[in-house]
Amino acid sequence: QQQVKQSPQSLIVQKGGISIINCAYENTAFDYFPWYQQFPGKGPALLIAIRPDVSEKKEGRFTISFNKSAKQFSLHIMDSQPGDSATYFCAASHNDYKLSFGAGTTVTVRA
Amino acid sequence: NAGVTQTPKFRVLKTGQSMTLLCAQDMNHEYMYWYRQDPGMGLRLIHYSVGEGTTAKGEVPDGYNVSRLKKQNFLLGLESAAPSQTSVYFCASSYSGVEQYFGPGTRLTVT
Numbered sequence: 001q002q003q004v005k006q007s008p009q010s011l012i013v014q015k016g017g018i019s020i021i022n023c024a025y026e027n028t029a030f031d032y033f034p035w036y037q038q039f040p041g042k043g044p045a046l047l048i049a050i051r052p053d054v055s056e057k058k059e060g061r062f063t064i065s066f067n068k069s070a071k072q073f074s075l076h077i078m079d080s081q082p083g084d085s086a087t088y089f090c091a092a093s094h095n096d097y098k099l100s101f102g103a104g105t106t107v108t109v110r111a
Numbered sequence: 112n113a114g115v116t117q118t119p120k121f122r123v124l125k126t127g128q129s130m131t132l133l134c135a136q137d138m139n140h141e142y143m144y145w146y147r148q149d150p151g152m153g154l155r156l157i158h159y160s161v162g163e164g165t166t167a168k169g170e171v172p173d174g175y176n177v178s179r180l181k182k183q184n185f186l187l188g189l190e191s192a193a194p195s196q197t198s199v200y201f202c203a204s205s206y207s208g209v210e211q212y213f214g215p216g217t218r219l220t221v222t
């Protein structure tokens with residue numbers, strides 16, 4: 001079974017809107033939570049990552065919010081642009097070099 | 112600096128045939144990984160390696176074998192292909208096991 005549950009499976013947002021993707025986990029040993037972005041026909045690439053000692057991390061228009069007590073974390077894409085249309089994967093890891101990925105969310109930004 | 116490369120890009124096999132997928136990285140990374148990506152299931156780890164000469168099983172290792180004879184190469188073998196192995200295969204490498212760099216993928220169809 002997947003150790004990281006991701007939702008929604010897909011979402012459509014208007015240009016300039018906010019995209020929100022949520023992930024939940026059960027393993028409290030997880031200590032690293034990255035998000036990967038994948039464009040069609042390409043391999044995933046690291047977008048942004050957070051560790052549980054902070055509740056939020058922002059890089060440009062991308063923000064991770066982390067709720068340790070709820071065992072949830074989310075990705076917010078502010079001012080979404082057509083170039084952000086991609087599949088986004090959340091993941092989690094705990095010191096053993098292995099990432100457990102969520103199922104992915106396909107984001108479509110309409111101009 | 113090519114990063115992570117995968118050979119071949121596409122392949123069609125008949126049930127029972129064998130093949131080897133090659134992954135090469137020129138970043139001097141210790142850690143290398145093989146994943147498969149299927150719709151709605153995200154990326155699932157098949158096998159990984161934490162250094163030259165080492166290999167370990169991931170989430171879905173059955174039907175696959177790997178070898179890491181040289182630090183820069185990680186080979187994934189299918190001894191007797193089955194239709195359930197139809198997938199897109201990604202190789203990744205990492206310096207510390209945290210940020211993973213992915214190759215462009217190999218699309219494999221087993222008929």
